[in-house]
Amino acid sequence: xxxxxxxxxxxxxxxxxxxxxxxxxxxxxxxxxxxxxxxxxxxxxxxxxxxxxxxxxxxxxxxxxxxxxxxxxxxxxxxxxxxxxxxxxxxxxxxxxxxxxxxxxxxxxxxxxxxxxxxxxxxxxxxxxxxxxxxxxxxxxxxxxxxxxxxxxxx
Amino acid sequence: xxxxxxxxxxxxxxxxxxxxxxxxxxxxxxxxxxxxxxxxxxxxxxxxxxxxxxxxxxxxxxxxxxxxxxxxxxxxxxxxxxxxxxxxxxxxxxxxxxxxxxxxxxxxxxxxxxxxxxxxxxxxxxxxxxxxxxxxxxxxxxxxxxxxxxxxxxx
DNA sequence: TTGCTCCTCACGTCACGTGAGGTGGC
DNA sequence: TTGCTCCTCACGTCACGTGAGGTGGC
Numbered sequence: 001x002x003x004x005x006x007x008x009x010x011x012x013x014x015x016x017x018x019x020x021x022x023x024x025x026x027x028x029x030x031x032x033x034x035x036x037x038x039x040x041x042x043x044x045x046x047x048x049x050x051x052x053x054x055x056x057x058x059x060x061x062x063x064x065x066x067x068x069x070x071x072x073x074x075x076x077x078x079x080x081x082x083x084x085x086x087x088x089x090x091x092x093x094x095x096x097x098x099x100x101x102x103x104x105x106x107x108x109x110x111x112x113x114x115x116x117x118x119x120x121x122x123x124x125x126x127x128x129x130x131x132x133x134x135x136x137x138x139x140x141x142x143x144x145x146x147x148x149x150x151x152x153x154x155x
Numbered sequence: 156x157x158x159x160x161x162x163x164x165x166x167x168x169x170x171x172x173x174x175x176x177x178x179x180x181x182x183x184x185x186x187x188x189x190x191x192x193x194x195x196x197x198x199x200x201x202x203x204x205x206x207x208x209x210x211x212x213x214x215x216x217x218x219x220x221x222x223x224x225x226x227x228x229x230x231x232x233x234x235x236x237x238x239x240x241x242x243x244x245x246x247x248x249x250x251x252x253x254x255x256x257x258x259x260x261x262x263x264x265x266x267x268x269x270x271x272x273x274x275x276x277x278x279x280x281x282x283x284x285x286x287x288x289x290x291x292x293x294x295x296x297x298x299x300x301x302x303x304x305x306x307x308x309x310x
Numbered sequence: 311t312t313g314c315t316c317c318t319c320a321c322g323t324c325a326c327g328t329g330a331g332g333t334g335g336c
Numbered sequence: 337t338t339g340c341t342c343c344t345c346a347c348g349t350c351a352c353g354t355g356a357g358g359t360g361g362c
Contacts, residue, residue, distance in 0.1 A: 016341070016342075017341090017342070018341065018342080027326085027327080028341095028342080029325095029326065029327065029328085030325080030326065030327095032343095032344095033325070033326060037325090048343085048344080049332090049333060049334075049342090049343050049344075050333095050334075050342090050343080051334065051335075051341085051342055051343075052342085052343090067284070067288060068288075070228060070284075071281070071284055071285055071288055073225060073228075075324080075325090076324080076325070077324090102306055102309070105306060106303065106306055106307075109299055109302055109303045109306065110303070112299050113296065113299050113300065113303070116292055116295055116296045116299065117296070119292055120289070120292050120293070120296070123285060123288055123289050123292060124289075126226070126285055127282070127285050127286075127289070129222070129225075129226055130226055130278060130281055130282050130285065131282075133222060133223075133226055133278055134275070134278050134279070134282070137271055137274055137275050137278060138275070140271055141268065141271045141272070141275070144264055144267050144268050144271065145268065147264055148261065148264045148265070148268070151257055151260060151261055151264065152261075154257070171315070171316075172315090172316070173315065173316080182352085182353080183315095183316080184351095184352065184353065184354085185351080185352065185353095187317095187318095188351065188352060189351095192350095192351090203317085203318080204316090204317050204318075204358090204359060204360075205316090205317080205359095205360075206315085206316055206317075206360065206361075207316085207317090230350080230351090231350080231351070232350090313362100314360105314361095314362095315359105315360085315361090315362105316358105316359080316360070316361090317357105317358075317359065317360080318356105318357095318358085318359100319356090319357095320354100320355095320356090321353105321354085321355090321356105322352105322353075322354075322355095323351100323352085323353075323354095324350095324351090324352090324353100325349100325350090325351100326348105326349085326350090327347105327348075327349070327350100328346100328347085328348075328349095329346095329347090329348095330344105330345090330346090330347105331343105331344095331345095332342105332343075332344085333341105333342080333343065333344100334340105334341085334342065334343080335340095335341090335342090336339105336340095336341105
């Protein structure tokens with residue numbers, strides 16, 4: 001059976017490691033290193049010396065990793081644990097989609113909630129600190145501008 | 156001549172490296188390393204093996220370094236250049252306080268302004284990215300909460 | 311004087327950068 | 337077939353962590 005003509009499956013263009021690096025603002029070396037430590041899955045089943053291949057989902061996953069690392073300052077070990085926990089919950093959710101006891105499903109959802117709230121707390125901490133830095137810089141700019149004006153008025 | 160009794164000079168309590176580390180959320184090793192690469196001035200003139208001594212101004216300087224490093228993700232080399240440029244301008248400003256041509260003083264002030272604006276741009280970039288991450292996390296939390304409610308309603 | 315913190319090497323680690331020499335795929 | 341990008345070691349680097357062995361100051 002072929003797929004319905006009304007919904008043509010997009011060609012799912014495969015990307016090479018250099019393209020993925022550009023799209024995510026990283027380098028091939030970084031991507032290989034993340035694979036090496038198990039932060040990214042092994043890209044395509046390939047023999048020794050064969051090229052890695054990626055799709056859009058891989059790019060999205062890497063973008064998320066880079067963002068959490070840079071914005072929240074997490075180590076790769078923390079990132080790994082975070083992603084593994086998320087993966088585990090997603091897996092359980094798929095299994096129990098329509099079948100299991102609502103009690104178990106509720107527990108999973110509540111775990112997710114706690115997890116999201118923990119990340120939100122980190123984000124809000126950072127935001128507060130950034131806000132303070134921003135305020136101080138604005139003050140300094142104001143003082144310098146005032147001195148510039150008095151300088152021009154006095155000349 | 157002794158200082159006036161009406162304005163007693165505070166004892167300017169000297170701090171040891173461990174205290175400074177605690178106050179700034181770093182470690183003694185980090186502080187020694189920053190001194191080693193020239194990011195911090197050598198703490199007190201001391202012979203080989205003698206203890207380093209710090210004051211409140213040193214603590215403030217280190218706090219600023221840590222903050223810029225963590226919030227903006229700058230390397231120590233970038234921090235060093237940033238602080239050196241700032242130091243140079245402050246030095247010139249002190250020298251020319253009342254004496255030099257207003258043209259020169261204006262140039263220094265305008266350099267400061269450009270510098271502050273560059274830092275502000277970095278801060279606002281980060282803030283925008285943090286805002287996006289925050290929004291996405293809030294959306295995910297909302298979806299999980301909705302599913303929790305429907306779960307409870309259906310049971 | 312006894313503890314504690316400090317000192318200086320110096321090797322280890324995390325997260326990659328940077329070649330060296332070689333093979334894969336449009 | 338020619339380039340280009342990719343491949344796998346493997347050593348280098350940045351920003352510290354972690355002892356080892358020893359001395360300083362309240």
